Amino acid sequence: MDYVTLGRTGLNVSVISLGAGGSSRLGIQTERSGQHAAEIVQNAIERGINLIDTAEAYGTESVVGAGLKHVKREDVIISTKYSLRENKGLKKAEDFEKSVDQSLANLNTDYLDIYHLHGVDHTDYDYAVQQLVPEMIKMKEKGKIRFLGITEAFASDSTHKTLERAVQDNxxxxxxxxxxxxxxxxxxxxxKAAVAKNIGVLDMFAVRRALSRPEVLIELLNELFEKGLLDARKVDRNNPLGFLVHPDGAHSIVDAAYRFCRYEPGVHSVLMGTGNLQHLANNIESVSRGPLPEQDIQRLKDIFAGIDSITGN
Ligand SMILES: NC(=O)c1ccc[n+]([C@@H]2O[C@H](COP(=O)([O-])OP(=O)(O)OC[C@H]3O[C@@H](n4cnc5c(N)ncnc54)[C@H](OP(=O)(O)O)[C@@H]3O)[C@@H](O)[C@H]2O)c1
Known part of the structure; x- marks a missing residue:
């Protein structure tokens, strides 16, 4: 496993990390047990992953805590998240500490390494900065959190409206x-702006549904062809990413997808979501294989230049 410095945090983070959300939620979403989820976490740690990401909204903080039971606290980076809204309204900023305390209890720890505001909609961004950041700073002063994070609601904000603003702030x-x-x-x-500000970047959506299920990919790309956003001369409609898999290139589309993100300048760690031990092992192997061949990367940049309306979900 390779490790890099997560920007200004100075944390030494594995280049691939484990997400306890997404469509798998460590397998809980697909009806695997909590014990199996905790095993996924343990196995990830044994294989050198040192950042585990969860959120109050995922319902997986407790199984992450269980999976980390025998790990020395300082050997793992715990990342979790605060949901801004409940029952369609914004939660009260004065109750912020209660959420932090609940996450601490769920994760069975007395500090959180990275505490994010979760999936912030651009219309909530001013509220987040004015009302919640001061609460986050208080939590930092109390030693309950170490670093402040923000995540975008990429599924509904595929053009990065929120983070385009956030990356300007300090x-x-x-x-x-x-x-x-x-x-x-x-x-x-x-x-580019994150590198200039030395902000730690965790990549999400490396694979999701479109890059792990061929039928979803074809359906999604057909929409782009129909809208005239993809050039049919550049892509085989029946096997759009098939050119990536060859003896000197990727082993599979999933392999290509994680490697593409892992070697992107500015990305520190790529989050993977899985409930499957074999996938976990495969994905760690993928990122240790090195970058994709340069001509394949260039072709991907050329085919998908200007595409910002899809997320791969
Ligand atoms: N707004 C936010 O804050 C936000 C939003 C989304 C995600 N996240 C974070 O980012 C993490 C990563 O996102 P994600 O969970 O969507 O992850 P992902 O790694 O992009 O995609 C995971 C999907 O790919 C499948 N998969 C993984 N490895 C595979 C393999 N080798 N072969 C075939 N299929 C494979 C998984 O199914 P299996 O279970 O079968 O492996 C799962 O369906 C989340 O868990 C969460 O922590 C945050």
């Missing part, structure tokens, strides 16, 4: 950004 130590080979718009809009 309060964020870490950002969780939607970026994959289908939507590379964060490269210009977010990563």
């Amino acid at each position: 309060c964020w130590d870490v950002m969780m950004v939607g970026f994959n080979l289908l939507n590379q718009s964060a490269r210009e809009k977010i990563f």
Whole structure:
């Protein structure tokens, strides 16, 4: 496993990390047990992953806590998140500490390494900065959190409206950004500014549904062809990413997808979501294989240039 410095946090983070959300939620979403989820966490740690990401909204904080039971606290980076809204309204900023305390209890720890505001809609961004950042700073002063993070609601904000603003501000130590080979718009809009500010970047949506299920990919790309956003001369409609898999290239589309994100300048760690031990092992192997061949990367940049309307979900 390779490790890099997560921007201004100075944390030494594995280049691939484990997400306890997404469509798998460590397998809980697909009806695997909490014990199985905790095993996924343990196995990830044994294989060298040192950042585990969860959120109050995922319902997986407790199983992450269980999976980390025998790990020395200082050997793992715990990342979790605060939901701004409940029952369609904004939660009260004065109750912020209660959420932090609940996450601490769920995760069975007395500090959180990275505490993010979760999926912030651009219409809530002013509220987040004016009302919640001061609460986050108080939590930092109390030693309950170490670094301030923000994640975008990429599924509904595929053009990065929120993070384009956030990256101009100085309060964020870490950002969780939607970026994959289908939507590379964060490269210009977010990563350049994040590098200049030394903000830690965690990549999300590397694979999701479109890059792990061929039928979803074809359906999604057909929509782009119909809208005239993809050039039919550049892509085989029946096997759009097939050119990536060859003896000197990727082993599979999933392999290509994680490697593409892992070697993107400005990305520190790529989050993977899985409830499957074999997938966990495969994905760690993927990121240790090195970058994709340069001509394949260039072709992906050329095919998907300007695409920012899809997320790969
Ligand atoms: N706004 C936010 O804050 C936000 C939003 C989304 C995600 N996140 C974070 O980012 C993390 C990563 O996102 P994600 O969970 O969507 O992850 P992802 O890694 O992009 O995609 C995960 C999907 O790919 C499948 N998969 C993984 N490895 C595979 C393999 N080798 N072969 C075939 N299929 C494979 C998984 O199914 P299996 O279970 O079968 O492996 C799952 O369906 C989340 O868990 C969460 O922590 C944050």
